[in-house]
Amino acid sequence: MIYDLIIIGLGPAGISAAIYAKRAGIKILGLESEAPGGLLNKINAVDNYPGYKHVMGPDLAFQMYEQINDLGVEYKIKKVTNIEVNGDIKKVYCNEEVFEAKNIIIATGRKAKKLGLKNENKFVGKGVSYCATCDGALYKGKDVAVVGGGNSAIEEALYLANIVNKVYLIHRRDEFRAEQELVDNLKDMNNIEILYNRTVTELVGEENLEKIVLDDGKELEVSCLFTYVGYEPYSDFLSDLSITDEKGYIKVDENYQTSIKGIYAVGDAILKKVYQIVTATSEGAIAALEVAKRVKKG
Numbered sequence: 001m002i003y004d005l006i007i008i009g010l011g012p013a014g015i016s017a018a019i020y021a022k023r024a025g026i027k028i029l030g031l032e033s034e035a036p037g038g039l040l041n042k043i044n045a046v047d048n049y050p051g052y053k054h055v056m057g058p059d060l061a062f063q064m065y066e067q068i069n070d071l072g073v074e075y076k077i078k079k080v081t082n083i084e085v086n087g088d089i090k091k092v093y094c095n096e097e098v099f100e101a102k103n104i105i106i107a108t109g110r111k112a113k114k115l116g117l118k119n120e121n122k123f124v125g126k127g128v129s130y131c132a133t134c135d136g137a138l139y140k141g142k143d144v145a146v147v148g149g150g151n152s153a154i155e156e157a158l159y160l161a162n163i164v165n166k167v168y169l170i171h172r173r174d175e176f177r178a179e180q181e182l183v184d185n186l187k188d189m190n191n192i193e194i195l196y197n198r199t200v201t202e203l204v205g206e207e208n209l210e211k212i213v214l215d216d217g218k219e220l221e222v223s224c225l226f227t228y229v230g231y232e233p234y235s236d237f238l239s240d241l242s243i244t245d246e247k248g249y250i251k252v253d254e255n256y257q258t259s260i261k262g263i264y265a266v267g268d269a270i271l272k273k274v275y276q277i278v279t280a281t282s283e284g285a286i287a288a289l290e291v292a293k294r295v296k297k298g
């Protein structure tokens with residue numbers, strides 16, 4: 001079967017694309033490597049998505065998932081490993097399995113960057129984490145550190161402060177680049193100690209992380225280091241297509257089409273200014289309606 005549209009990744013961007021495409025009456029297939037809802041499954045509270053004053057990320061993910069289920073969207077839990085373009089038909093490979101479509105929307109999002117420290121990989125799951133919502137509860141009553149200065153770092157430090165004994169918030173500059181409202185909330189938490197102009201240089205421990213060393217030689221005894229120092233898009237599988245910039249972000253036009261006709265990209269995987277749920281869902285809708293228009297034109 002040749003689908004009108006294959007959507008790769010079912011986070012907010014891909015789910016929104018699926019809702020609009022399905023309601024437009026075209027034949028679609030969603031391919032998701034982990035769980036529908038994407039990053040929402042791994043984040044804490046969302047306070048800036050219209051219609052919800054305050055909603056937990058996993059709850060919002062579940063509501064989005066229910067919406068595509070109720071609509072009867074066909075999807076499979078499969079990781080896409082390659083895309084091949086043969087004229088108007090695009091082949092989407094999931095290891096040995098291959099699916100065909102006239103159009104593709106890539107909505108694969110992005111992942112947290114590693115700090116790049118020696119031993120970092122060794123301590124993943126044993127004292128180094130990239131997801132406070134997933135792992136925070138493991139460190140109840142303990143001391144932890146968070147590295148970063150953007151919205152994600154501050155949100156997660158605030159989240160952890162309600163669970164753990166103490167949070168060291170380490171930032172390499174002398175002011176945060178996060179939204180002011182979030183930064184102001186830090187003042188309300190008396191168990192967050194902010195360390196400006198510092199970086200982490202060493203991770204120390206036998207089996208599990210026991211302490212971290214900062215660039216001024218200071219040692220902090222922490223059970224976990226949560227890092228939020230930037231992101232990299234999930235776009236390795238696109239390397240043959242030359243549609244990304246040097247950092248791997250997908251380049252698109254105003255309709256979210258890449259330089260290849262019929263291949264669109266939306267959400268956190270694209271090069272853009274604002275990486276939020278509201279922008280991801282908007283882009284998914286625009287791209288899906290563009291595809292539906294193309295399909296109906298024939």
Ligand SMILES: Cc1cc2nc3c(=O)[nH]c(=O)nc-3n(C[C@H](O)[C@H](O)[C@H](O)COP(=O)(O)OP(=O)(O)OC[C@H]3O[C@@H](n4cnc5c(N)ncnc54)[C@H](O)[C@@H]3O)c2cc1C
Nearest residue numbers: 009011012013033038039079080108109267268275276277
């Ligand atoms: C800690 C944190 C807090 C945040 N808080 C907020 C907030 O309060 N408000 C807000 O608006 N935004 C927030 N965001 C940002 C928001 O989560 C993202 O902007 C949004 O999830 C992007 O949606 P997306 O669909 O583009 O990507 P994602 O949500 O990342 O979904 C991408 C999906 O693609 C799948 N995928 C990846 N590669 C493949 C592949 N090869 N094959 C198949 N599937 C694949 C992934 O498994 C994933 O499910 C936060 C982000 C973080 C990290």
